[in-house]
Amino acid sequence: MEPREIVEAALSGLSRGEAVELLAEGDFMALAKAAEEVTLKLWGDAVTFVNNVVINYSNVCVARCPICAFYRPLGHPEAYTRRPEEVAKAVAEASARLGVTELHINGGFNPELDIEYFEGLFRSVKRAAPGVAVKGPTMAEVDYYSRLWRMSWREVLERWKEAGLDAISGGGAEIFAEEVRKAVSPHKISGEEWLNIAELAHRLGIPSNATMLYGHVERPEHVVDHIYRVRELQEKTGGLLLFIPVKFNPLNTELYARGVVRGMAPAAYDVKVVAIARLILLDRLKVGAYWLSTGKRIASTLLLAGANDLVGTMYNEAVLTAAGARHGATAEELAALAREAGRRPALRDTFHRVLRWL
Numbered sequence: 001m002e003p004r005e006i007v008e009a010a011l012s013g014l015s016r017g018e019a020v021e022l023l024a025e026g027d028f029m030a031l032a033k034a035a036e037e038v039t040l041k042l043w044g045d046a047v048t049f050v051n052n053v054v055i056n057y058s059n060v061c062v063a064r065c066p067i068c069a070f071y072r073p074l075g076h077p078e079a080y081t082r083r084p085e086e087v088a089k090a091v092a093e094a095s096a097r098l099g100v101t102e103l104h105i106n107g108g109f110n111p112e113l114d115i116e117y118f119e120g121l122f123r124s125v126k127r128a129a130p131g132v133a134v135k136g137p138t139m140a141e142v143d144y145y146s147r148l149w150r151m152s153w154r155e156v157l158e159r160w161k162e163a164g165l166d167a168i169s170g171g172g173a174e175i176f177a178e179e180v181r182k183a184v185s186p187h188k189i190s191g192e193e194w195l196n197i198a199e200l201a202h203r204l205g206i207p208s209n210a211t212m213l214y215g216h217v218e219r220p221e222h223v224v225d226h227i228y229r230v231r232e233l234q235e236k237t238g239g240l241l242l243f244i245p246v247k248f249n250p251l252n253t254e255l256y257a258r259g260v261v262r263g264m265a266p267a268a269y270d271v272k273v274v275a276i277a278r279l280i281l282l283d284r285l286k287v288g289a290y291w292l293s294t295g296k297r298i299a300s301t302l303l304l305a306g307a308n309d310l311v312g313t314m315y316n317e318a319v320l321t322a323a324g325a326r327h328g329a330t331a332e333e334l335a336a337l338a339r340e341a342g343r344r345p346a347l348r349d350t351f352h353r354v355l356r357w358l
Contacts, residue, residue, distance in 0.1 A: 001022070001026065001030065002030060003030050003033040003034040003037065004034075006022065006026075006030060006031065006034035006279065007034045007037050007038055010034065010038055010279040010280075010282065011038065011282070014279055014280060016221075016224055016225070016228060019224045019227075019228075019276055019279070019280055020220045020221050020224045022272075022276060022279070023220040023223060023224060023272055023273070023276045024220040026272065028268040028269075028271045028272045028275070031271065031272055031275040031276065031279070031305070032271050032275050032304060032305035032306070034275070034279065035274070035275035035276075035278040035279055035305050035306030036304050036305060036306065038278055038279060038282065038306070039278055039306050039307075039308055042282060042283040043283065043286070043308050045342070045343050045344050046308065046343065046344050046345075046346055046354075047303055047307075047308055047309065047310060047338035047341070047343040047344065047345050047346070048286070048308070048309050048310070048345075048346045048347070048348040048352065048354065049309060049310035049311060049312055049313070049331075049334050049345075049347065049348065050101065050102050050311070050312040050313070050347070050348055050349060050350060051098065051099055051100045051101055051102070051312065051313050051331055051347060052100055052101070052102035052103065052104050052135075052312040052313055052314060052315070052350075053090070053091060053094040053098070053100045053102070053103055053104070053313075053315045053316055054104045054105070054314050054315065054316050055082070055087055055090060055091070055103065055104075055105050055316060056070075056082075056105070056106065056107050057081065057082050057087060057105055057106070057107040057121060058079075058080060058081040058082065058107040058108060058110045058113070059071055059072050059078070059079060059080055059107065059108060060072060060073070060074055060076075060079050060080075060081060060107075060108055060109075060110040060112070061073075061107070061108020061109045061110065062074070062108075062109045062110075062111060062187075063108065063109045063140075063144075063185070063187045063188055064187065065184065065185045065186075065187070065188065066183075066184065066186075066253060066254035066255045066258070066260075067174070067184045067185065067213065067216065067248065067253055067254075067255055068253065069251065069252035069253050070108075071108050074111070074112070081110060081112070081113070084117070084120040084121040084123075084124040084125075085124055087103075087105070087121060087124065087125060088121075088124035088125045088127065088128035088129070089128065090316075091103050091125050091128060091129045091132055092128040092129045094315060094316075095129045095131065095132050098313075098315060099331075100132065100313070100315065101131065101132060101133060101349050101350070101355070102132060102133045102134075102135055102312065102349070102350045103125060103129075103132050103133070103134050103135065103136075104135050104136055104169060104312070104314075105121075105134065105135070105136040105137065105169075106136040106137040106138050106141060106169050106171060107137065107141070108141075109140075109141070109144040109145075109148075111148060113145070114149065115145070115149050115151070115156070115159060118137075118145075118160060118163065119159060119160070119163040120163075121163075122134055122160065122163040122164035122165055123163050123164055125164065126164040133166040133167065133349065133350040133351075134164050134165050134166050134167075135166060135167040135168070135169055135209075135350055136165075136167075136168070136169040137168070137169060138168070138169045138170070138171040138172035139168065139172050139173070139189065139193075139194045139197040139198055139201075139208075140171070140172030140185075140188045140189050140194070141172070142156055142157060142168075142197050142201075143188075143189045143193060143197060153196075153197050153200055154200060154204070157197075157200065157201055157204050157206060158204060161204060161205070161206055165206065166206070166350060167206060167207050167208060167209075167241065167350055167351075168198070168201050168206055168207070168208035168209075169208070169209060170208055170209030170210045170211040170242070170243075170244060171211055172185075172188060172189070172194060172211075173191070173194050173210055173211045173212060173213070173226075174188070174191075174212075174213045175191070175212065175213065175214070175218050175222050175223070175226050176191025176192075176194065176195070176222075176225065176226045176229055177191065177218070177221075177222040177225060177226070178190060178191065179222075180216075180217060180218050180222050183216075183217050183255075183260070184213070184216055184217065184255070191226075191229070195229060195233055198210070198233060198237075198239070198240075199233060199236065199237055199239075201239070202237035202238070202239025202240075203237065203239075206239075207239045207240065207241050207351065208239060208240060208241065209240065209241050209242045209243070209244055210230045210233070210240050210242075210243050210244070210285075211243075211244045211245070211246050212226050212227070212230070212243070212244070212245050212246065212273075212277075213246050213248055214245055214246070214247065214248065214265065214269075214273050215247050215248040215261075215264060215265030215269065216248045216250070216255060216260075216261050217255075217260065217261070223273060223276070224276065224280070227243075227276065227277050227280045227281065228280060230243055230281070230285070231280060231281055231284055231285070234281075234284045234285050235284065240285055241286075241350070241351065241352055242285065242286050242287075242288050242309055242311070242352070243277060243281060243285045243286065243287050243288065244287075244288035244290050244311060245270075245273050245274055245277060245287070245288070245290065246290050246293045247264065247265060247270060247290070247293040247294050248261070248264070248265070248293075249264060249293060250262075250263065250264065267294075267298050267301070270294050270298055270301075270302060271301065271302065271305045274287060274289065274302045274305050274306050274307050275305045275306045277306060278305075278306025278307070279306070286308050286309045286352070287306055287307045287308060287309065288307060288309045288310070288311045289302035289303055289307035289309070289310055289311070290311050291310060291311070291329065291334070291337070292311070292314050296329070296333070296337055299337060300337040300338075300340050300341050301341075303337070303338060303341035303343055304341050304342075308343075310334045310337060310338065310345075313328070313329050313330060313331060313334065314328065314329065315328050316328070331347055331358065332358075335358040344357065345357070345358040346358060
């Protein structure tokens, strides 16, 4: 299909079959051009991002996902759990020195932690840096800890919110299709459970992001199904803040060691994934160009293929860097990426309110 035909089909409402065909067989340049036109028509030329710091409260995790290079088992010499006061001090320093307005915090499934640890963590951060929004943990962590503590999802979310949690991280979504989850995250919640926890969080007044990890064992129909289910959730609750396609980096992971994934997906596939996300989501949700997983050069290109948010400065990010990604970008660097794509950069807060144009 030509770009004009793709735009018309998208604005009329792509069927799942059409979307799968475009992702599987469509020309990536045509898809990018169509997605860019749709973005400019529905969203304008703004590209936003938040100034945030990323802190992992612990790297201990019993899930042992074959896609993860970050986790350490209990008792490992590199295992750690940060004290709430330690996290709060780091956030306060990042706020004062770097002007961050968001803490993105998550970890793994650590059986040694109780709910009082998290309540103390969130309260400590709010005392030390009251102007910083707390975002995290993931839906998968909500489920794991609710089972560990013998609480309902609702009770965990309500207690976390009361302690200072402002938003939920979108991680742990991976790909919703169960045949893919069995390969990449066999001990985590199902895709349906992820969606159900997200819906509950939204109903409780806790918004969230939604992610999609691509570039491993998925097929086009899995990607398309995932994006449609994100769209359906947003239409139901309106509680999603951003959709973030995250490119899988196989380095140091079990999938790479076993030869299941031999390298990173090509840049053309990055373009197609982001473009099809825009063509499906339309004006329902911003689409992120996650520079931390694709690299900054590709992220700038993705701003010409349907993406209109650069996610965040991501100071101190650790999970992806454990798999070989680089980390940390200043607001000026991200603004420059947006300008290179002919876009108007803006610094936003966690809830996508523009703080200032750059």
